[in-house]
Amino acid sequence: MTLNELRYIVAVARERHFGHAAESCHISQPTLSVAVRKLEDELGVTLFERGPGEMTVTPIGRRIVEQAQRVLEEAAVVRQLASQGQDDLVGMLRLGVIYTIGPYLLPHLIPRLHRRAPDMPLQIEESYTAQLGERLKAGDLDVLILSLPFDEPGVMTQAVYEEPFVVLMPLGHPLEAATQVDAATLARQDLLLLGPGHCFRDQVLRFCPECNRLSVTSDNMQRTLEGSSLETIRLMVATGVGITVLPYTSVSGYAYPSDLLSVRPFEAPAPTRMVALAWRKSFPRQRVIALLAEAIRACPLGEAVRLLE
Numbered sequence: 611m612t613l614n615e616l617r618y619i620v621a622v623a624r625e626r627h628f629g630h631a632a633e634s635c636h637i638s639q640p641t642l643s644v645a646v647r648k649l650e651d652e653l654g655v656t657l658f659e660r661g662p663g664e665m666t667v668t669p670i671g672r673r674i675v676e677q678a679q680r681v682l683e684e685a686a687v688v689r690q691l692a693s694q695g696q697d698d699l700v701g702m703l704r705l706g707v708i709y710t711i712g713p714y715l716l717p718h719l720i721p722r723l724h725r726r727a728p729d730m731p732l733q734i735e736e737s738y739t740a741q742l743g744e745r746l747k748a749g750d751l752d753v754l755i756l757s758l759p760f761d762e763p764g765v766m767t768q769a770v771y772e773e774p775f776v777v778l779m780p781l782g783h784p785l786e787a788a789t790q791v792d793a794a795t796l797a798r799q800d801l802l803l804l805g806p807g808h809c810f811r812d813q814v815l816r817f818c819p820e821c822n823r824l825s826v827t828s829d830n831m832q833r834t835l836e837g838s839s840l841e842t843i844r845l846m847v848a849t850g851v852g853i854t855v856l857p858y859t860s861v862s863g864y865a866y867p868s869d870l871l872s873v874r875p876f877e878a879p880a881p882t883r884m885v886a887l888a889w890r891k892s893f894p895r896q897r898v899i900a901l902l903a904e905a906i907r908a909c910p911l912g913e914a915v916r917l918l919e
Contacts, residue, residue, distance in 0.1 A: 613682065613685055614650070614679070615645050616678035619646055619678055620675055620748070621635050621642075622658060622749065623864075626666075638702055638717070657670070666696055677769055679748065684802060684878060687894045699895075702730070704750070704751070704753075705732050705735070705751070705752065706734075707734065707756075708737070708742065709861075710809075710860070712734075712755075715755065715885075718909035720732065723901070726831075726905060727898075738808065739757070743765075743888075746762075746888065746889070746890060752889065753887055753898065755886075755888075758884040759887055764891050764892070766787060766891055767887065771885050771907065772882050773858040773883045773912075773915045774914055775880065776854050776861055776873050777853060778844065778847050779874070780849070786874070790876060793818040796853075800853070801854065802851065802853070803821070810840075810857065853916055886916075888898060
């Protein structure tokens with residue numbers, strides 16, 4: 611039994627496809643298939659049920675794959691300790707960030723991290739919370755920056771700041787006359803939201819469930835539209851398509867053209883989100899976590915953001 615064989619069965623279980631698993635491991639499919647079959651013969655069990663066009667993990671295979679993942683994580687710890695010696699801040703850090711945080715936090719965070727840890731290059735991946743969570747548990751990422759709640763077995767979290775949501779509207783919109791916006795008023799507007807899969811969309815809809823309805827008639831456009839990113843939605847709002855809800859850090863320090871867009875806060879208690887770090891309990895570089903939290907709190911996030919210790 612080798613670490614490579616364990617890596618191959620973890621990849622097959624994750625991809626549910628031998629060809630895709632081989633690609634992710636950068637080997638040929640026949641090589642991977644032979645290695646998996648060799649391990650099954652050595653263990654005396656069937657790990658995967660193979661069928662035309664499909665593959666499933668057997669019950670015993672699922673348990674073995676879970677243990678294999680733990681073994682690979684511990685082996686990675688050994689490699690990190692050997693390569694870094696006594697300094698946690700030396701060596702590549704694989705950082706995952708959700709789409710609605712990365713563009714607004716990273717430009718401030720990266721220079722501060724580089725000054726504090728010049729020998730720690732970053733490999734950055736932006737994606738949805740669910741996908742980043744899987745990558746973290748698989749050992750493909752070291753630390754995530756995301757929005758709570760994020761409850762996963764074997765994963766630690768640390769909240770670093772809380773930010774309110776705000777309403778973005780085109781200049782001249784009727785809501786400009788209000789100093790604050792409430793959920794009932796928001797639900798009566800043509801609201802642009804991110805598509806399914808974005809946790810920020812879910813957080814907005816928890817605050818205002820009525821915003822989830824679609825009302826399509828011959829006289830009215832649909833009440834809820836979808837955009838692929840906050841920046842795309844921001845541009846749509848500027849053209850007058852509707853209004854949107856954004857996290858505060860996406861507007862604090864953003865140079866809005868005065869003739870296109872306007873921002874209003876929510877009525878208290880305003881909806882907020884908690885931004886946090888997440889990492890595996892087995893992650894050995896604890897100084898990295900402390901440094902990330904310290905560097906994030908040092909970023910100019912805006913006066914409405916509440917820093918958490």
